[in-house]
Amino acid sequence: MSLPFMPPEASSLASRYDVLFAAMTALTTAVSLAVTIVGLWFMFRFRRRATVDRSRPPAAAQLRRRRILETIWIGVPLLLFIAAFAWSASLYYDRSTPPAGALEVAVVAKQWMWKLEHATGQREIDVLHVPVNVPVKLVMTSQDAIHSFFVPAFRVKQDVLPGRYTVLWFTATRAGDYQLYCAEYCGTDHARMFGHVIALAPPQYQRWLDAQGATTTMAAHGEALFRALGCSGCHGANASVHAPALEGLYGRPVPLADGTTIIADDRYLRDSILLPKRQVAAGYEPIMPSFAGQVDEAEVLDLIAYIRHLGGKEALR
Amino acid sequence: MTPPAALLPAPAHAASYLEGDMSIRAWLTTRDHKRIAIMFAIAITAFFFIGGAAATLIRIELATPAGDLVSAETYNKLFTMHGVVMVWFFLIPSIPATLGNFLVPLMIGAKDLAFPRLNLTSFYLYVGGALFTLAALFAGGVDTGWTFYTPFSTMFSNTNVIAAIAGVFIVGFSSILTGLNFIVTVHKLRAPGMTFFRLPLFVWAIYATSVILVLATPVLGMTLALLGIERIWHIGIFDPSLGGDPLLFQHLFWFYSHPAVYIMVLPAMGIASEIIPCFARSPVFGYRTMAYAIIAIAVIGFLVWGHHMFVSGQSVYAGLVFSILSYLVAIPSAIKVFNWTATLYKGSISFDAPMIYALGFVGLFMLGGMSGLFLAALALDVQLTDTYFVVAHFHYIMVGGSVTAYLAGIHFWWPKITGRMYPARWAQFAAVLIFLGFNFTFFPQYLLGIEGMPRRYHEYAPQFTTLNVLSSAGAVILAMGYLLPLVYLGWSLVRGARAPQNPWRATGLEWTVPSPPPTENFATQPHVDEEPYAYPPVAASRQEAAT
Numbered sequence: 092m093s094l095p096f097m098p099p100e101a102s103s104l105a106s107r108y109d110v111l112f113a114a115m116t117a118l119t120t121a122v123s124l125a126v127t128i129v130g131l132w133f134m135f136r137f138r139r140r141a142t143v144d145r146s147r148p149p150a151a152a153q154l155r156r157r158r159i160l161e162t163i164w165i166g167v168p169l170l171l172f173i174a175a176f177a178w179s180a181s182l183y184y185d186r187s188t189p190p191a192g193a194l195e196v197a198v199v200a201k202q203w204m205w206k207l208e209h210a211t212g213q214r215e216i217d218v219l220h221v222p223v224n225v226p227v228k229l230v231m232t233s234q235d236a237i238h239s240f241f242v243p244a245f246r247v248k249q250d251v252l253p254g255r256y257t258v259l260w261f262t263a264t265r266a267g268d269y270q271l272y273c274a275e276y277c278g279t280d281h282a283r284m285f286g287h288v289i290a291l292a293p294p295q296y297q298r299w300l301d302a303q304g305a306t307t308t309m310a311a312h313g314e315a316l317f318r319a320l321g322c323s324g325c326h327g328a329n330a331s332v333h334a335p336a337l338e339g340l341y342g343r344p345v346p347l348a349d350g351t352t353i354i355a356d357d358r359y360l361r362d363s364i365l366l367p368k369r370q371v372a373a374g375y376e377p378i379m380p381s382f383a384g385q386v387d388e389a390e391v392l393d394l395i396a397y398i399r400h401l402g403g404k405e406a407l408r
Numbered sequence: 409m410t411p412p413a414a415l416l417p418a419p420a421h422a423a424s425y426l427e428g429d430m431s432i433r434a435w436l437t438t439r440d441h442k443r444i445a446i447m448f449a450i451a452i453t454a455f456f457f458i459g460g461a462a463a464t465l466i467r468i469e470l471a472t473p474a475g476d477l478v479s480a481e482t483y484n485k486l487f488t489m490h491g492v493v494m495v496w497f498f499l500i501p502s503i504p505a506t507l508g509n510f511l512v513p514l515m516i517g518a519k520d521l522a523f524p525r526l527n528l529t530s531f532y533l534y535v536g537g538a539l540f541t542l543a544a545l546f547a548g549g550v551d552t553g554w555t556f557y558t559p560f561s562t563m564f565s566n567t568n569v570i571a572a573i574a575g576v577f578i579v580g581f582s583s584i585l586t587g588l589n590f591i592v593t594v595h596k597l598r599a600p601g602m603t604f605f606r607l608p609l610f611v612w613a614i615y616a617t618s619v620i621l622v623l624a625t626p627v628l629g630m631t632l633a634l635l636g637i638e639r640i641w642h643i644g645i646f647d648p649s650l651g652g653d654p655l656l657f658q659h660l661f662w663f664y665s666h667p668a669v670y671i672m673v674l675p676a677m678g679i680a681s682e683i684i685p686c687f688a689r690s691p692v693f694g695y696r697t698m699a700y701a702i703i704a705i706a707v708i709g710f711l712v713w714g715h716h717m718f719v720s721g722q723s724v725y726a727g728l729v730f731s732i733l734s735y736l737v738a739i740p741s742a743i744k745v746f747n748w749t750a751t752l753y754k755g756s757i758s759f760d761a762p763m764i765y766a767l768g769f770v771g772l773f774m775l776g777g778m779s780g781l782f783l784a785a786l787a788l789d790v791q792l793t794d795t796y797f798v799v800a801h802f803h804y805i806m807v808g809g810s811v812t813a814y815l816a817g818i819h820f821w822w823p824k825i826t827g828r829m830y831p832a833r834w835a836q837f838a839a840v841l842i843f844l845g846f847n848f849t850f851f852p853q854y855l856l857g858i859e860g861m862p863r864r865y866h867e868y869a870p871q872f873t874t875l876n877v878l879s880s881a882g883a884v885i886l887a888m889g890y891l892l893p894l895v896y897l898g899w900s901l902v903r904g905a906r907a908p909q910n911p912w913r914a915t916g917l918e919w920t921v922p923s924p925p926p927t928e929n930f931a932t933q934p935h936v937d938e939e940p941y942a943y944p945p946v947a948a949s950r951q952e953a954a955t
Contacts, residue, residue, distance in 0.1 A: 096858045112788055119778040126749055126774060133752035134767075137688070138759075145754045145946045157694055164746045165739060172735035175785055180728055183786030187724045202564070236560035237654065239719065239794060243860025246791045250720045252655070253559060254648020257721045270869065274794040274862045276553050278564060279480050282865040366651065383649075 101269055101290065102245035103262040107182055109246075114178075118171065186247065189260035193228035194221070197309065197392040200231065200238040200251040202277055203284040208389060210396065212306030217286035219271070221263055222296035228260040230357060234388050239275035242288050250275055256357045263290035313397025316390055320382065334379070335372050341399045346373040360395045422926035424827065439524035440927060444531050445510035446825075451535055452498050452506065453894075458542070459493035460890065462486045467849075467883040470876045475867035483866040484551040485567070491554025492545065496576050497538040499806055500668060503675035504621070505534070505586055507817045508614045510825060512590060514918035514925060515608050517599025517934040522592040526585050534582035541575025544568040553864060555665070556632070558646035558657040562639040569639060573632040580629045583671075587621030590614055599917070601936035605696065608916055608940055612699045613678025616706040620667045620674075624710070628664035631657065655720055662713035670709040672806050673773070674702060676813030677744055680766045683820050684748050686914040687763035688755030691941040693747045701740035701747075708737040718789045727786055734784035738777065745774050756946040760912070761835030765816030768843040772812055776804025779854060797857025800850045808846050815842070815893060822897065823907030827924040830900035834892065842889035848882025915942055 093100065094113060100106050136143060147153060195210040196219065207215045221227045231240060233253040240259055241248040244267075249259035263269075273284035291299060307315075317323055325334035335345075344352045345359070348371040353359050362369050364386070367379040386394070425442045428434075435443055465486050469477040478486065509527065513520050521527050544550060550572045552561040561569050594607070594615045607615075634645045635657065644650025646657045685692045692698060714722060714730030748770050757763075779801040782788045792798060819839075823829055852875040861872045868876070910919040917934055918925070 096855045098860050108787060108791060111785070112782075112791075115782055115785060115788060119781055123774060123778055126745060127771070130749045130752065130767075130770075133749065133755070134757055134759075137752060137755045137757050139756045145756060147754060147945050160750065161694055161697055161743065161747075165743060168739055168742050172738065172781075173732075175781065176732050176735050179785035179787040180731060183718070183727065183731075183790065184724060186787060186790060236564050237557060241794070241860075241862060243791070248719050248790050248793065252648075252721050254654055255721060270860070272860070272862045276484075276555075276557070276560075276864040278551070278560060279484065281484075282475070282480065282862075282867050369651075 098243040099265070099267070099269075100244070100246075101263055101265045101267060102242075102247065103264055104182070104186055105244065105246045105264070111178055111182060115175065118175075186260075189228040189258060190226045193226035193260055196221075196227060196229050197389070197396075198229045198231040198240065198251065199234060199388045199392070200240070200273070200284075201234040202236065203273070203280040205240075205271065205273075205284070205286050206389060208309060208392065210309050211300075212308045212312065213300070213303045217271075219286070219288045220296065220299050221288060221290055222293055223263045223266050223290050224293075226260055226262045228258060230392070231257050231259065232361075232388050232392070236277045237275050238273045238277050238284065241272045241274035242269055243272070244269040245288070248274055256361070263288070266290050266292050266295070309393050309396035310400035311397075312390075313393035313395070313400070316386070316394055317397055320385065322394075325379070332378075333375060335375060337398050337401050339402045341401070345370075347371060348373050348375075348377075357395055360398055361391055364391055364394060422928060422931060424922065424924040425927045426827065426924050428927065437528075439520070439528055441509050441513055441521050441524065441527060442825075442925065442927075444527050445506050445508075447531055448501060448505040448509060448534070451531075451538070452502055455493050455497040455538065455542075456890075459490050459498055460887065462490035462493070464883070464887060466490060467880040469866070470868070471880040473868050473870050473873050473876075478866075480866045481551060482549075484553075484864070485545070485549035487864060488550050488553050489545045492541060492550070492572065492576065494806075495554055495668070496579055497534075497541075499672045499810055500579075500583060501534060501586070502672070502810065502814050503679065503817065504590070504614055504617055504671075505530070505582075507610075507679070507814070507821060508590065508617075508675060509586075511821065511918055512593060512611055512614055513597065514921065514929055515611050515916055516594065516597060516602050517917050517930060517936065518593065518597035519929050521589045522596055523589050526589055530582045530585045530589070533585070534579055537575040537578030537580075537582065539575075540578065541572050544571030544575065555661060556635060556657075557661075558635060558638070559648070559652075559654065562635055563647050563649075570636055573636060577629050577632050580625045580632075583621045583625045587618035587625070590618040591622065594618075599934045599936055602917075605699070606936055606938070606940055607699075608678075609681035609692065609695070609698050609702070610675070610678035612702050613674045613681070616702045617671050617674045620671050620706055620709070624664045624667040624671075627660060628668075631660040631664065634660075655717070655722060658717055658720055659713065659722075662716045663710075666713040666716065667706075667709050669802070669805065670705055672810040674705060676769060676773070676810045677702065679813045679817040679820070680748060680769050681744075682914075682916070683762045683766040683816055684751050684770075685941045685943060686820075686912050687760060687766075688752050688757045689943045689946050690751055690753070690755035691939075691943055693750035693753075694743075695940060697743060698747055701743045704740040705737060708733060708740075712737055715784060715789070716793075718786055719793055731784055731786045735781075738781060738784065741773075741777050745770060745777070759836070761830075761832060761839050762816050762820035762912070764836055764839035764843075765812055765819055768839060769809060769813040769816055772804055772808025772843070772846060776801055776809055779804065791860075792857055794862055795857035796853040796861050796863055799863050800853035800857060803850050803853070808850065812842065812846070815839070818893070818897070820912070821918070822900070823911045824918060824923045824925070826901060826904075827907050828900045828904030829907050829911065830904055831896050834896040838889055838892040838896070841885065841892065845882055845885030845887075845889045849879050849886045850882070852876070852878040852882070915940065 094109055197208045199206040205217050207219050231251040233251045238251040245261045247259055247261050249257050267290055269288045271286035271288050325332040326337050340355050343355055345355050346352050365383045367381055368377055371377045425440055548568050550567045552565050637643050638645045644652040646652040648654050681692055712734045714726055715734045718727050819835055856875045907923040909922050
């Protein structure tokens, strides 16, 4: 389906989105037209100069008719609204749930550019190359203000927050060059925080990968950092300091000193590196120093990729 | 048209509020709700044209894709000024502080509001706060947008954020005191026989609005205070790098700012509910349903703020709850549109200027509401939020809706307020011009949003040019439409014919006193023994037209 004014449909969600949009347009147009026509007809029929029967039925009959009419125009919209809600909610749920096995790309937004790093190590700025028909999952964070990753042709948008990871996924269905906008106002050059998502057929995508030359994966970057920053001194296998082991940690529940339990996800790992006092694992002294200021957002993502690589619930897949 | 003798001004009457001591000092220290309403009206009109000037520059800039008229920084300051001025210094006080202030005591048969001094305090808090913010906006400017999103506003903006929010904070107290005044007035000062279900719907609307003002505005004040604390002392509340929560500000801000939309639109609904029955000579269809719908909107309106945040990173399940509640709040709004339409049935409809404005309001409000159904739909909102679709949506509600209704009210009660008639033809022409100009300006913005143009863009991709040019061209017509009333209403103050007591043959206590009303409002205590909107049935013949 191709709707007027709508950007091209270039993702697996786009056609489903457009059907819903068309249905909503049909519904609202029909209701608006009906109300307008009835309103204009009354205005004409009962204009002051018209000779027309204006007698009102007795009060009881009026009340009965009013009750019936009001029940109709409360009940019918209510049912339609519930249907619209359910339909759009199911699509929203799918949009919010990335499929397993998606190709992962880390996104770091800053005033006023997009920095992207593929799990396999390729780095790009303001341009993202993806293969068609493969789900792509973006794990995004911001270095400063809030931004928003918006690709109209894919019908996806997700705010990118500082201090938190948000996720957006899509499967491009048509090769092409699609506009990427920042949709959340972020300061002076907000309108220029512009980029491209280039979807390529598998052979072209392979050619693009080859052209990038040898790269090290994010996990390998993370491992190098892990040693350079001295993390291995405490968390390594032969460390003398009593620190939590990181093998098999990712995605598992971690009991905390305050008695609660937390899943060791991206956000927990990030907080543990930058704000280690916030959640202290049970049974350990809060002696880890904060690495805030020593590592940037991209490096934190590399470290997380490394910890994930060390094994864990999700990493085993 | 000669009104029947019974409707002519009473032969002998007390001095009107526009007679007596007319010195500046007397006005500035008045406690008369009518004079305070006039002062509010003058102030908000000035702010409307300041905000409008910023909008004009924005539309000129957007007539071409390149950012060639002003720099990106200036553009960002312009849309911030436009938003801040229009929302807090025009729309929020517009109907309640002017028409509400003038009419509520008259409509319920009271001498004044419950707390006349507090009313004057509201005015000075408003003027003081608004001028303070305005100074900040002119001296250097603010580039955060009217939404002041953190951490941009606390950590990254280098503009006068603190001064701007300080003024808004102060104006908030004006809102709270005005709301409090109306609530107490409606409860305590109704004339004998004026039961709650005999109140004009305008009073119901102002009452519900007042409840929102009192409950929501403190949250805005606290939120802005927290913002200031973080910006000045770097105490982490919202900024994650200081240990704050990046979404907390949005939750708090929209907890106020979504109900604020109902602060703007409920009084507008109240006005339409007065005018449509009057010019249709027909009791409002479903009076009690209309009153309950007002209350339902005010209550449910507090529970939908999260629909501004479907792509913000709030939980999917929170999104589901806010979506269904947003649909729920659309039901009472839909009821009102249907009931206004049904009020026309078997009426005897004339199209005087107030009626054209009011019908224009219903049409524009309906179109704005329909687009709201797209934005309440979670998946559709993902694509449309933060694009021009949203810009079009809320302008339809707040400008097409509230401003048009405000003008409808001004034209309806102008004879009562000023004691003068205005040129009817010019007013009808302006009403039509504003309706057309509005659609011409803002309908293209729906299409821009569907095409994917993000909002708050100083420059844009060339594929958006045609629709932007259309929108800017429409804005020229709209601007002329808004200037016209300034001219002919100004003219009427000097040259307009003297208004009779009840030129529209309307029901309601405000029409039982002379135009303009005496300082004391009512010479004798009125008693109410009649249902509201008791417009008698009209005979089938054309005798109506002959009167």
